[in-house]
Amino acid sequence: MKAINVGLLGIGTVGGGTWTVLTRNQEEITRRAGRPIRITAVADRNLDLARGLVGDTVKLTDDAFALVKDPDIDIIVELIGGYTTARQLVLEAIANGKHVVTANKALLAVHGNEIFAAAQKQGVMVAFEAAVAGGIPIIKALREGLSANRIQWIAGIINGTTNFILSEMRDKGLSFDAALKAAQQLGYAEADPTFDIEGIDAAHKATLMASIAFGIPVQFDKAYVEGITQLQAKDIRYAEQLGYRIKLLGIAKRKANGVELRVHPTLIPGKRLIANVEGAMNAVLVQGDAVGATLYYGKGAGAEPTASSVIADLVDVTRLHTADKHHRVPHLAFQPDQLTDFPILPIEEVETAYYLRMRADDKPGVLADITRILADLGISIDAMLQKEPDEGEDQTDIVLLTHVAKEKAVNAAMAKIESLDTIAGKVTRIRLEELNG
Ligand code: HSE
Secondary structure, three states: OOOEEEEEEOOOHHHHHHHHHHHHOHHHHHHHHOOOEEEEEEEOOOHHHHHHHHOOOOEEEOOHHHHOOOOOOOEEEEOOOOOHHHHHHHHHHHHOOOEEEEOOHHHHHHHHHHHHHHHHHHOOOEEOHHHOOOOOOHHHHHHHHOOOOOEEEEEEEOOHHHHHHHHHHHHHOOOHHHHHHHHHHOOOOOOOOHHHHOOHHHHHHHHHHHHHHHOOOOOHHHOEEOOOOOOOHHHHHHHHHOOEEEEEEEEEEEEOOEEEEEEEEEEEEOOOHHHHOOOOEEEEEEEEOOOEEEEEEEEOOOHHHHHHHHHHHHHHHHHHOOOOHHHOOOOOOOOHHHOOOOOEOOHHHOEEEEEEEEEEEOOOOHHHHHHHHHHHOOOOEEEEEEOOOOOOOOEEEEEEEEOOEEHHHHHHHHHHHHOOOOEEEEEEEEEEOOOOO
8 A cells, every 4th residue: 555655844843743643643544544644754944853753764854845846745734834935835835736734824814815726726635624723623524514504603712822811811810911921931822922812813713714614715804803912801800790701702704795704802601611611722613504503622732633633634635635636625615616705894894792891980970871872873782780989989880781783883882982071091892792593
């Protein structure tokens, strides 16, 4: 049985995990794939580190561009990350007739349309299970397991770093800065955690899931992205008192006039299973018209969980390697000529419920002014929390939960409330999703 030869670009955390798991489970994986899958070449800038892991059993090089041209390689696994060199390497591998397996969500969310088109033309596969939610097979579920459904919405905790930070803030009453420091000390957050805490990493993943769920091109530039850096511990506390938890959600929702694609901190009812996903874990909730709600839970990062997805892709590609290239599972779940230009809606057009917190004078008529503004804009109040003013203070926090409203109307209401003499500073707004299918 001729082995399938894999060239690994990058043997860091995930690459190392891929080597380890593939070696450890070689026999089982071969029984599944139908032929052995062997890493026969590795490209890495750190040759000593690579040699330390794989020894002298495989070809080692620091020239990734040479590896993607190597005629002995069938599949390139791209694990170097980033947009620029990774894009060139992936396109070069495709041009050389190689299949590609990648964990690079940033690359696909930004350059996916170009890469999938090139792969389609060349008759090769680009597989990316590891790009979304690490070890959770969510791409497989959306693309194949749920293919009978008209998918209505997806809501995912798809960034473990931010979920860890939010859990720390809730459990220990920490500020965002203190929780971020804890995440860095434990090695969850990168030294530069921008992509995680600003919601960009989650938006890359939500972008890919939206494309597969709705059959639309990849459109990261149209996603609304808001991270957790402005979140205050007291909002987590007030949300809890109202029966909600705050999670950074990646949301993709089908509406009559387009798709909502957004990442932002979100109140969700504490009783939902997904609200209880804590620490660095990931979970994705998918609502389909036939199946109803399905929930996928697991580790969204780490060496072996992510390797689990990389290797699942290697098995898939190996099984289909010799199959008719016109009848493979399409990259974005829908046949390439069946993708639609259903628009991504601007955030002002989004409809959801809202948590609004404001600092108000504690005197008669203030609440009446606020509720009048909301009523005039057609925004209905669902619940309210008013705190006792602190000792010696004559201002207090008022928290309102609204029913579903259009973001444009809520923006107008916030501006009017902020202009009242009895309101100090800005209104804090956090979106709220019931996630009740
Ligand atoms: N940085 C990501 C996270 C893992 O914190 O979930 C890789 O996608």
